[in-house]
Amino acid sequence: MKRWIVSLVLVAWASLAQAHQPAISTVILAEKSDQSWILQIRSPLNSFEYVIKQNYGENSFASADEFKDLVINYLKENISIRFNGNYELLLQKGTVKLGHETNVFFQVTEVPEKINSLEVSNTSFKTINRNQSMFMVLGEGLDKDQFILNNENEHSAILKVDDNKLVQQEATLFLGLFQKETLNSSFNIWVLGVILALALIYSLQRMNIVPAKKSN
Structure with a gap:
């Protein structure tokens, strides 16, 4: 009897952990x-099934081939890699190998001969609770390092090449406001305007052009 109880506890614990x-x-x-x-x-595979049904509908595919096509299109829409602030990776000829762990391969172009910096974003699984994506670059002359993309960094990373090693850069709020994608947001333009106005007032006060407010 005790063995059965112990076995049930272990099974329950394993299921809960998983x-x-x-x-x-x-x-x-x-x-x-x-x-x-x-x-x-x-x-x-269940992660792919979840995001495909969530984004395209429960009945969005009726065969494995239709599912594969949706996976390829979905990843193209949610993965972005840019090199040296200019070259954006193009995903071509996607291949899906279904299995308990599903693998998707793309042939890619627009990778420069010399990589100085890299910006990566992968929002494919952002709606899955506690998701995280491991990102790696395996290139000649580059050390093998991995970087975690998750909710905390908005599933993105800015990497710089330093002595053949990719190093993650910390994005600041001020610099982030000047990014092309961020400037497209009217709200962030407003925030940027407020920051610049406060900075201008502070500078004028330092030069005694605008009197500082006296405290009572």
């Missing part, structure tokens, strides 16, 4: 021997 595991996905940008590049995305 239910609280974060949804893990992996994104790998890899250089092949012929200097071409591929992008690989790995994630549990």
Whole structure:
């Protein structure tokens, strides 16, 4: 009897632990021997099923091929990689290999010969609770490091190459307001205007052009 109780407790504990595991996905940008590049995305099949049904509807596919097409389109819409502040990665010829861990491969273009910086964003699984994506670049002359993309960093990272090593840069609020994508937001333009106005008033007060408010 005790053995049955212990077994049930262990099974329950294992199920509970698995239910609280974060949804893990992996994104790998890899250089092949012929200097071409591929992008690989790995994630549990149920994660792909969840985001596809959530974004395209419960009855959005009736076959494995239709599901694969939706996965390819969905990843193209939610993964962005930009090099050296200019070159944006183009995903081409997507291939999906279904399984308990599903793998998606893209042939990619627009990778510069010399990578100085890299901006990556992967919002594919952002609606899944406690999700996180591991991002890696496997290129000739670059150290193998991995970076976590999750809710805390808005599923994005800014990386710089320092002595053949990718180093993550911390984005500040002030600098973030000047990014092209951020400036498209009217709210952030308003915030930027307030910050610049306060900075101007402070500078004028320092030069005694505008009198500082006296405290009572």
